[in-house]
Amino acid sequence: MVSTLFDKVWRQHLVVEETKETPAILYIDTHLIHEVTSPQAFQMLRDKGLKLRRPERTFATSDHSTPTSKANSDGEFIFYGEQEKYQVEQLKTNCEDFGITIFPLGDKKQGIVHVIGPERGITQPGQTIVCGDSHTSTHGAFGALAFGIGTSEVGYTFATQCIPQRKPKTFGIEINGELSLGVSAKDVILAIIEQIGIGGATGHVIEYFGTTVSGFSMDERMTVCNMSIEAGARAGMIAPDKTTFDYLEGKEYAPKGEDWNKAVSQWQQLYTDPEATFDKHIQIDASKITPMITYGTNPQMAIKIGQKIPVKNETQALKYMGFSENDDLVGKAVDVVFIGSCTNSRISDLRDAANIFKGRKVADKVRALVVPGSHEIKQQAEAEGIANIFIDAGAEWREPGCSMCLGMNGDIIQSGQFCVSTSNRNFEGRQGKGGRTLLASPVTAAAAAVSGVIVDPRKLM
Amino acid sequence: MKKFEKLNTSIAVIDIENIDTDQIIGSDHLKITDKKGLGQHLFSDWRYLANGENNPDFVLNRPSTRAAKVIVTGDNFGCGSSREHAPWALLDYGIEVVISSSIADIFSNNSIKNGLLPIQISETQQQFLLSKNGEGIEVDLASQQIQCDDKLIGFKLEPFAKYCLLNGIEQLDFLFNNESKITDYENSLVS
Numbered sequence: 001m002v003s004t005l006f007d008k009v010w011r012q013h014l015v016v017e018e019t020k021e022t023p024a025i026l027y028i029d030t031h032l033i034h035e036v037t038s039p040q041a042f043q044m045l046r047d048k049g050l051k052l053r054r055p056e057r058t059f060a061t062s063d064h065s066t067p068t069s070k071a072n073s074d075g076e077f078i079f080y081g082e083q084e085k086y087q088v089e090q091l092k093t094n095c096e097d098f099g100i101t102i103f104p105l106g107d108k109k110q111g112i113v114h115v116i117g118p119e120r121g122i123t124q125p126g127q128t129i130v131c132g133d134s135h136t137s138t139h140g141a142f143g144a145l146a147f148g149i150g151t152s153e154v155g156y157t158f159a160t161q162c163i164p165q166r167k168p169k170t171f172g173i174e175i176n177g178e179l180s181l182g183v184s185a186k187d188v189i190l191a192i193i194e195q196i197g198i199g200g201a202t203g204h205v206i207e208y209f210g211t212t213v214s215g216f217s218m219d220e221r222m223t224v225c226n227m228s229i230e231a232g233a234r235a236g237m238i239a240p241d242k243t244t245f246d247y248l249e250g251k252e253y254a255p256k257g258e259d260w261n262k263a264v265s266q267w268q269q270l271y272t273d274p275e276a277t278f279d280k281h282i283q284i285d286a287s288k289i290t291p292m293i294t295y296g297t298n299p300q301m302a303i304k305i306g307q308k309i310p311v312k313n314e315t316q317a318l319k320y321m322g323f324s325e326n327d328d329l330v331g332k333a334v335d336v337v338f339i340g341s342c343t344n345s346r347i348s349d350l351r352d353a354a355n356i357f358k359g360r361k362v363a364d365k366v367r368a369l370v371v372p373g374s375h376e377i378k379q380q381a382e383a384e385g386i387a388n389i390f391i392d393a394g395a396e397w398r399e400p401g402c403s404m405c406l407g408m409n410g411d412i413i414q415s416g417q418f419c420v421s422t423s424n425r426n427f428e429g430r431q432g433k434g435g436r437t438l439l440a441s442p443v444t445a446a447a448a449a450v451s452g453v454i455v456d457p458r459k460l461m
Numbered sequence: 462m463k464k465f466e467k468l469n470t471s472i473a474v475i476d477i478e479n480i481d482t483d484q485i486i487g488s489d490h491l492k493i494t495d496k497k498g499l500g501q502h503l504f505s506d507w508r509y510l511a512n513g514e515n516n517p518d519f520v521l522n523r524p525s526t527r528a529a530k531v532i533v534t535g536d537n538f539g540c541g542s543s544r545e546h547a548p549w550a551l552l553d554y555g556i557e558v559v560i561s562s563s564i565a566d567i568f569s570n571n572s573i574k575n576g577l578l579p580i581q582i583s584e585t586q587q588q589f590l591l592s593k594n595g596e597g598i599e600v601d602l603a604s605q606q607i608q609c610d611d612k613l614i615g616f617k618l619e620p621f622a623k624y625c626l627l628n629g630i631e632q633l634d635f636l637f638n639n640e641s642k643i644t645d646y647e648n649s650l651v652s
Contacts, residue, residue, distance in 0.1 A: 015639065015642050015643050015645075015646045016639055016642055020620060021620050021621060021624070022620075022621050022635070023619075023621050025636065025639055025642070025643070027643070027646055027647075036491050036492075036544075037491075037543070037544065037545070039493075039494035039495070040494070040495060040496055040545075043494075043495065053643075054647075064488075064491075065492060081492075083492035083493070084492055086494065087492055087494060090494050132543060132545075133542075133543055134541065134542050134543040134567060136543075148543035148567055149543060149567070149570075150543055150544070150545035150548075150567060150570060150571035150574065151545040151571075152545060152571065152574040152575070152632070152633075153570070153574070155633065156632065156633050156636055159633060159636070159637075160633070160636040160637065160640070160643060161643065161647075162636050162639075162643055163636075164621070164632050164635060164636065166619060168566075198479055198537060198540055199479070199536065199537035199540065199563055199565070202537070202563060202565060202566055203566060229541075232537070232540060232565060232566065234566055298479050298481065298540075300479075316477065406483075406488045407488060408488045408489075408491065408492065425481075425483070425541060425542075427481045427483040427484065427541060428483070428484060428506060429483065429484075429487060429506050430483050430488075433487075433506060
C-alpha cells in the first residue's frame with residue numbers, strides 16, 4: 001500500500017476504523033497536560049468515579065500560569081494572583097491523586113510542555129501525542145502525529161487512552177533551497193502562513209519536506225511544526241531521520257540499548273512513499289525568503305521586513321495596530337521585546353538572539369525579556385555564557401514558562417504598546433489588553449531590542 | 462449533555478473574519494478550575510468599554526440582539542487556541558448555534574462535545590445571513606435546515622456529531638462501548 005507519513009502513523013493507531021456513521025477510535029501513545037486545560041477533566045473523572053486507564057502514558061508540567069521570577073529566599077514562588085497559584089497547586093494535587101508523573105514548578109525538569117516533551121525524550125517518532133494546547137503540533141517535528149485537543153478530550157484520553165477522530169486530509173509543503181543569512185525557520189513558517197492563509201490548512205495534516213527541511217536542526221523543525229496550527233492545520237509532521245535520532249539518543253525517556261536499535265529501525269520506516277500523493281501540495285523556494293514580520297492581528301498578516309503594508313482592506317486590524325496601508329514598519333519604535341514561547345525559546349533561538357545582543361545594549365525605553373523554554377535550556381545558556389550576554393545588554397533573563405506569549409502569569413504589555421515577539425500569535429489583546437504584537441524571529445526581535453525600532457536584522461550581522 | 466432541540470430565536474451578526482478563541486474568551490479568564498460563569502466574559506474586549514461599562518455598539522449589547530441564541534460570523538470562526546472555555550463561554554451566555562462559512566477544527570470538535578452546534582454553509586448563504594442581524598431564525602438539526610425570512614438553507618454535519626447532539630450523548634460513552642477493542646489493541650502492542 002502506498003502511504004504518506006501521516007497515513008502510516010494513523011493506521012498504526014487505529015483501534016476502530018471509521019465508518020460513515022462513526023469516527024475512528026485512535027489510540028494515544030503520549031498525553032501531555034498542563035494546569036490550564038486539565039482541571040475540569042480531572043473533575044469529570046471524580047464526578048464519574050473514573051481513573052486513568054494508562055497513567056504511565058501521561059506527563060504533566062505547569063507552564064502557563066507560572067511566575068517567571070525566581071522563588072524567594074523561603075523557596076516560595078510569588079504568583080500573579082491567587083487563581084494562578086491555585087491552578088498550579090491543583091495540578092500537582094491532581095497528579096498525585098491519579099498517579100501521573102509531573103515536572104512541577106521548581107523542578108529542574110520543568111518548562112514549557114512543548115519544550116520538555118522532546119527534551120526529555122518523551123516525544124518520539126511515530127507516536128500519537130495529544131495535549132490540551134493547540135501548539136501540540138510542535139511534536140510533529142519528530143514524525144509524531146501530534147495535535148491539540150479540548151478539555152473534554154483530555155478527559156477521554158485519561159479514561160480510555162483514546163479519542164474519536166475523523167481522518168484528516170493531507171497537505172504536502174515542499175521547501176527546497178538554502179536560507180540566506182539572517183533568515184530562520186520562523187521566517188519560513190511566517191512566509192508559508194502568509195501564503196496559504198490562517199485557514200489555509202483547516203482539516204489537513206501538513207507534512208513538511210524538501211532539502212531545506214532535511215537540513216533543519218530539530219529546534220528549527222519544531223519552530224516550523226509549532227505554527228502549523230496558525231494555518232489552521234490539525235497537525236504538522238516531518239519524517240524522522242538521522243538528525244531526529246541523534247537528538248533523541250540518550251535522552252531520559254528514549255529507548256536504551258537493544259530497544260534503541262529496534263526503535264530506530266522501526267522509525268526509519270516512517271516516511272512518505274515516493275508514489276504517494278497529498279490532497280494538497282505546494283512548493284516553497286526557501287532561497288527567496290527574507291526576514292518576516294507581522295503587521296496585523298493574525299499571523300497571516302505578515303510582510304518581508306522592508307516591504308510596505310499591503311492594500312488588502314484589513315481595516316479593523318490596521319486600526320487596532322495603529323498602522324495604515326503602505327506604511328513601512330522599518331523605523332517604527334518598539335516598547336517591549338519578548339524572546340521566548342514554545343515557538344522560539346530553545347537553545348539555538350537564544351544563541352541566535354545573543355549574537356545580536358553581544359556588545360550592544362537594549363535601547364532606552366525598551367523592555368526586553370528573554371524567557372528560556374525550560375530549566376535545562378536555562379542552565380545550558382548560563383553555562384555557555386549566553387545568559388550573561390543578555391544580562392550585560394540590559395535584558396531581563398527570566399525563569400522558564402509561557403510568559404508573555406499569552407500573559408496569563410502577569411508578564412503582559414500595556415495598552416497601546418508595541419511588542420516585537422518571537423511567539424506565535426498576534427491576536428488582539430493576546431499579550432495584554434490593547435497591546436500590539438509584531439511576530440518575528442529571535443534575530444529580528446533582538447535587533448529591535450538593541451535598536452529601539454524595527455530594523456532589518458541583517459544590518460546588524 | 463442536553464439534547465439539541467429545534468430552535469426559534471434571533472440572529473446576532475458579528476461580521477468579522479478569523480474570530481480567534483482569544484477574542485471569544487481571553488486568557489485572563491482561563492484561570493478557573495471549573496466551567497462556571499464564563500458567559501459574562503464572552504467577547505469581553507469588544508463587549509465592554511475600558512471603564513467596564515457595556516459598549517453600546519457591540520451586537521450583544523443591543524436590545525434587539527441581546528437574547529439571540531444564534532451568531533453568524535465571518536469566515537474561519539474559532540481559530541487559534543484549543544481552549545474549550547470558548548464553547549463553554551458561548552453556551553453560558555446563551556448562544557447555542559454558530560454559523561459561518563468555515564469553522565476551525567478544534568473549536569468545532571469542542572463545541573459538539575458541549576451541545577453547541579457549529580454550522581458551516583456556503584459563502585453565498587453566509588452573505589445572506591450576515592444581512593439578517595436581529596431577524597428571526599429557525600434551526601432544525603433533525604432535518605439539517607435553517608429557515609430565515611422564508612428562505613430554507615440546508616447544511617451538512619458529520620453524522621456522529623449530529624447523533625450525539627440530537628440525543629444528548631457524550632462521546633465518552635462511545636469510547637467505553639468499544640473498551641474490549643481498546644484492550645485488544647493494547648494487547649497487540651505488548652506481543
